[in-house]
Amino acid sequence: MSKELDIKKKQAEIVQRDLLGLKETANDFAQIWDGFKSCLTGLWVSGKYIFKPTVTLHYPDQRWVMYKNTRNWLKLVMNEETGEELCTACGSCVRVCPCSCIRVAGKKAQKRKGLVPDIFEIDFSLCCFCGLCVEVCPFNAIKFCAAYEMSCYDRNELLWNKEALLNITDDFTPIKESKKVSTLYINKWENQIKEYKIPE
Ligand code: SF4
Ligand code: SF4
CATH class of the missing domain: 3.30.70.3270 (Alpha-Beta Plaits)
Incomplete structure (x- = not known):
């Protein structure tokens, strides 16, 4: 009787360990998915600007034209x-x-x-x-x-x-x-x- 109990206990431990492993694997996949999602979000945010007109210059190779009424030197x-x-x-x-x-x-x-x-x-x-x-x-x-x-x-x-x-x-x-x-x-x-x- 005690032998049967031992076997059941061990089986329960194995099942518990497997469940824990599955949970960790699921967590890993969730993290991978989060990373992939944030990567896609970043690409989407920057991708939206690819076809929009450029508003910045490659300073100092390019410089803004100053308006006549700006206060410089x-x-x-x-x-x-x-x-x-x-x-x-x-x-x-x-x-x-x-x-x-x-x-x-x-x-x-x-x-x-x-x-x-x-x-x-x-x-x-x-x-x-x-x-x-x-x-x-x-x-x-x-x-x-x-x-x-x-x-x-x-x-x-x-x-x-x-x-x-x-x-x-x-x-x-x-x-x-x-x-x-x-x-x-x-x-x-x-x-x-x-x-x-x-x-x-
Ligand atoms: S030199 Fe004097 S008056 Fe002329 S812009 Fe500068 S602070 Fe103003
Ligand atoms: S000192 Fe020369 S720059 Fe200054 S107000 Fe007189 S003329 Fe103009």
Whole structure:
């Protein structure tokens, strides 16, 4: 009798172990199915965008075209006929600037009456790009330009002198040409920074 009981007990243990094994296998399959489902969901989510128009660019190989009214780097404007700055060093922009980041000192102009800037500096690390200097200038001598990449490792690189402000590119070039223009701009910018000395 006890032998029969032992056999039944062992059989019950085997059945229990088999059931446990089946449960684990079922769990494994459930996990595989979950993984497969999330894979399909991911493919479905990204697949939906394959045929939609692209909204991103391969920066920095491609760059957005800046609109004329965007506020990027500030630029001093040159009179193309005389080759002199339009700026008369009147100081209106200095007075209106809420960040006190413009410094101007004038000298006598050679080709017209009045003054031209001897020193014209903008500290872009302080500038808030409010545009008041552009609005207030009675000679349209300062404006925002197309170049917009401003990140740098040294804060001093954001202090721009007159030459840098005159020579920065102002070309709102279409995307396919923009790589060339931006490289030109960066080269110019790097040279200007290298040559830049803070006036005594
Ligand atoms: S944009 Fe505004 S903060 Fe910047 S230099 Fe001009 S007035 Fe000053
Ligand atoms: S940029 Fe315009 S407002 Fe500023 S000093 Fe020159 S002329 Fe005057």
